[in-house]
Amino acid sequence: MEIKEGKNIFSELKCVRCHSVSSQGIKTKKEKAAKDLSEIGNSYNLTNLKIWIKRETKINGKKHPLVYKGEDSDLDVLIDWLVGLKSNVKIK
Numbered sequence: 428m429e430i431k432e433g434k435n436i437f438s439e440l441k442c443v444r445c446h447s448v449s450s451q452g453i454k455t456k457k458e459k460a461a462k463d464l465s466e467i468g469n470s471y472n473l474t475n476l477k478i479w480i481k482r483e484t485k486i487n488g489k490k491h492p493l494v495y496k497g498e499d500s501d502l503d504v505l506i507d508w509l510v511g512l513k514s515n516v517k518i519k
């Protein structure tokens with residue numbers, strides 16, 4: 428089985444359509460971009476982020492606009508990676 432990295436999953440699942448992760452050199456082309464996710468791990472924990480991406484919870488009264496169509500296993504890797512980026516620590 429192919430082992431994917433969080434960074435690759437981020438582009439594969441099109442998160443980059445709306446979000447930058449500037450600490451990792453990832454830039455969205457969207458003009459009115461959603462939040463930069465470089466330090467998302469400082470605001471939310473793993474469990475919260477997973478249910479947010481699966482649209483089982485709301486933030487500020489809204490659900491996440493993207494309907495997640497990927498695998499659960501990819502979501503785990505993706506969110507682990509995102510949460511690990513806290514405070515601009517550079518992770519390759």
Ligand code: HEC
Pocket residue numbers: 437440441442443444445446460461462464467470476480486491492493495505
């Ligand atoms: C169609 C555009 C779009 C796509 C694609 C998208 N998002 Fe979002 N995302 C948003 C918007 C809009 C918000 C809420 C407002 C904001 O953060 O600007 C948001 C919020 C978030 C938040 C919470 C930010 C916060 O602090 O409140 C996280 C985490 C997040 N998205 C992760 C992802 C991940 C991971 C992917 C890929 C699986 C993804 N997003 C794909 C538009 C998008």
